[in-house]
Amino acid sequence: MIQITQLQKGKKVFFISDLHLPLQMSSKTSNSCREDKVIAWLNYIQPQAEALFLLGDIFDFWFEYKYLIPKGALRFQAKLLSFCEEKIPVYFFLGNHDYWAKDYLMHVSGVQIFRAPLSVCMCNKRFLIGHGDTINPTRSYSLLLKLYHNALLQHLAKLLPADWLYGMVDYYCLKKNNRKKAWDLGQEDRILHYCKTEIEPSMHHDFYIFGHMHTPCIKAINHTSYYCNLGDWITHYTYGCFDGLAFSLLKF
Ligand SMILES: [Mn+2]
16 A cells, blocks of 8 residues: 655655666676666665655566575665665565565565556655556567466476576576667657556546656656656666656656
8 A cells, every 4th residue: 555645844755667686696796786876876865765666677587486586686675674664665566577576575675565557646646656568568568478477387487496497587688688779769658658548538647657668758648647757777877756746757
């Protein structure tokens, strides 16, 4: 349940997505650069944060077993814990790269997990918030989603040795991330199109906030409704900020 009726003086609500924190172990190596940057941002926003929304693809791959979790992003998880200890709620809307998260992050760092977009009222403004991959997918992507979300396939994947599953996905993810630039330039924003033509005419929202597209943008849907895509932390380092009245897309 998300309920933010009023912000405390000087506080803001922050939004971030598509960090794609890599699978490699958290250490002071070049692989931890992105994690360092994310932690610097979390340190920057923490004193002024009323709440933090993580809008999916936070991890490059997260598949949770009963007794195992992936290596990596340990300092990031510790930082989330420090938010929760300071009573700053963290809401994690799962993306297509971390959809298989179960309850570990909730138990260890207190984040609240959501598996689908949600309509939320904050300070008398209505938001539609989510990762966005399940909104208006192409036909081929919707087939892929059925596989992602299939409980039997998840169960079968758990029977594989964890190193095999992670090894295969690591190879696949790295290749995919290398292609992101082309993907980023070519694809129309199907989420924006759906919000504008299907959702807004039947249910008004002041702000539509999503990730997944990796292209930061803020666009007016009509004179009282805005769509924002948060971009990513592979090339853009962008985030959203709501001060109780206005929403801004900023760069760190
Ligand atoms: Mn992504």
